[in-house]
Amino acid sequence: MAASPQSVKGSMVPDPGARRVGVFFGGISPEHEVSIISALQAMAALDEERWTPVPVYVTKSGAWWTGDALREPAVFKRPMVESQGAFRVHPMPGAGRGLVLEASAPSAWYARSRPAIIVDVVLPVMHGGAGEDGSLQGLFETLNVPYAGSGPLAAALAMDKVAAKRWAASHNIPQARFEAFTEGEWQGNEEAVLGHLMSTVGLPCIVKPSRLGSSIGISRAGTRHELDAAVEDALRYDSSVVVEEAVANLRELNCSVLGRTGSARASVLEEPLSGEALLSFRDKYMRGGGGKGQPGVPLGKAQAAGMASLDRQIPAHLPGEMTDEVRALAVRIFEAFDCEGVVRIDFLMDGTTGRVLFNEINTMPGSLSFYLWEPSGVPFATLLTEVIEAGLVRHREKAGRIRSYDINLLSERDLGGLKGAKG
Numbered sequence: 001m002a003a004s005p006q007s008v009k010g011s012m013v014p015d016p017g018a019r020r021v022g023v024f025f026g027g028i029s030p031e032h033e034v035s036i037i038s039a040l041q042a043m044a045a046l047d048e049e050r051w052t053p054v055p056v057y058v059t060k061s062g063a064w065w066t067g068d069a070l071r072e073p074a075v076f077k078r079p080m081v082e083s084q085g086a087f088r089v090h091p092m093p094g095a096g097r098g099l100v101l102e103a104s105a106p107s108a109w110y111a112r113s114r115p116a117i118i119v120d121v122v123l124p125v126m127h128g129g130a131g132e133d134g135s136l137q138g139l140f141e142t143l144n145v146p147y148a149g150s151g152p153l154a155a156a157l158a159m160d161k162v163a164a165k166r167w168a169a170s171h172n173i174p175q176a177r178f179e180a181f182t183e184g185e186w187q188g189n190e191e192a193v194l195g196h197l198m199s200t201v202g203l204p205c206i207v208k209p210s211r212l213g214s215s216i217g218i219s220r221a222g223t224r225h226e227l228d229a230a231v232e233d234a235l236r237y238d239s240s241v242v243v244e245e246a247v248a249n250l251r252e253l254n255c256s257v258l259g260r261t262g263s264a265r266a267s268v269l270e271e272p273l274s275g276e277a278l279l280s281f282r283d284k285y286m287r288g289g290g291g292k293g294q295p296g297v298p299l300g301k302a303q304a305a306g307m308a309s310l311d312r313q314i315p316a317h318l319p320g321e322m323t324d325e326v327r328a329l330a331v332r333i334f335e336a337f338d339c340e341g342v343v344r345i346d347f348l349m350d351g352t353t354g355r356v357l358f359n360e361i362n363t364m365p366g367s368l369s370f371y372l373w374e375p376s377g378v379p380f381a382t383l384l385t386e387v388i389e390a391g392l393v394r395h396r397e398k399a400g401r402i403r404s405y406d407i408n409l410l411s412e413r414d415l416g417g418l419k420g421a422k423g
Contacts, residue, residue, distance in 0.1 A: 022119035029129030045380040122147035146395035149341035178244035204246040209238035249351035255330040256369035266327035267372040271316035
């Protein structure tokens with residue numbers, strides 16, 4: 001186990017034997033609690049001979065908290081209170097040292113009593129909202145902080161179902177027929193939009209908010225009335241909606257991909273099982289007592305199994321040739337979106353014809369898809385190490401490129417030239 005961090009010149013620095021990993025979770029998102037479960041699992045599974053986890057919890061109001069108490073599930077069952085084990089922080093540029101977290105407190109003396117914490121690399125474990133849509137990754141890019149997982153563009157593309165479908169179409173990736181529209185296009189034109197959807201997508205169909213995950217706000221419509229109600233429900237969650245054909249004899253298949261472009265590899269496949277045509281949020285996260293007794297689930301301090309509690313067939317019962325086809329398609333999609341780290345790609349399959357269609361890509365999957373990698377021969381701790389190290393490699397590569405020029409356009413000579421050009 002790594003030694004405790006020491007305070008040096010007013011800052012917290014990691015033990016020489018382990019790098020400090022800021023595990024970000026929570027956030028302003030309907031998937032806030034799911035993120036907590038995934039992060040608790042990840043912190044419990046990290047190889048602390050190599051990594052020292054630093055929990056960074058983002059509340060539903062956007063405040064940042066840290067402290068060892070945030071590694072225990074019980075603390076999230078009540079409002080956050082400042083204590084020795086949990087306190088508010090705010091980020092500061094680290095000038096190449098990583099991410100600096102300084103204490104934020106109601107009184108100045110309280111803030112000064114806590115040394116700053118330096119995080120060497122960030123592991124985002126945030127589902128939905130600002131944590132998964134690329135904005136948090138953009139902050140780390142701006143602060144020049146190493147972080148694991150996909151970059152801002154891939155995260156933003158994957159989070160927006162409309163953008164993802166259009167991007168996939170540009171790469172000739174097979175997918176279901178779909179239409180997309182905004183709240184502004186819907187309001188006042190409901191009957192015209194419904195008529196258009198009936199003629200292009202048809203019934204039955206699936207209605208989804210564009211930028212949410214975990215099956216939140218998703219409905220199946222079999223009649224015009226149901227389609228109208230489903231669109232209204234989806235618009236409660238997002239200002240943009242996707243309506244796509246309902247695949248006949250549906251079988252859902254998921255595959256995780258790990259690595260970077262040129263070296264990515266696919267996991268075994270899973271087939272989620274549910275008595276309903278679509279898996280609901282409750283199906284995914286609230287079954288079976290949190291996965292108690294499931295083989296390979298690293299409960300540890302987390303005491304929760306998240307996505308691992310879902311009823312699923314692993315590996316999916318498919319012919320070997322079809323399994324290879326889906327896994328190859330998953331890697332192709334991973335690279336088309338320029339993803340990094342670990343993602344989960346969801347597919348729809350017509351159980352009669354065998355037609356396989358891209359559904360969506362999750363750049364920050366629930367439970368980080370460890371339950372797909374353990375059967376693939378990659379333990380959770382190894383999975384986390386690979387994801388973190390890939391982020392560090394990307395950061396080193398970026399640091400080796402030219403990012404600025406030693407030309408001062410504000411010098412007297414250059415300013416004179418600008419004035420002349422203006423004249």
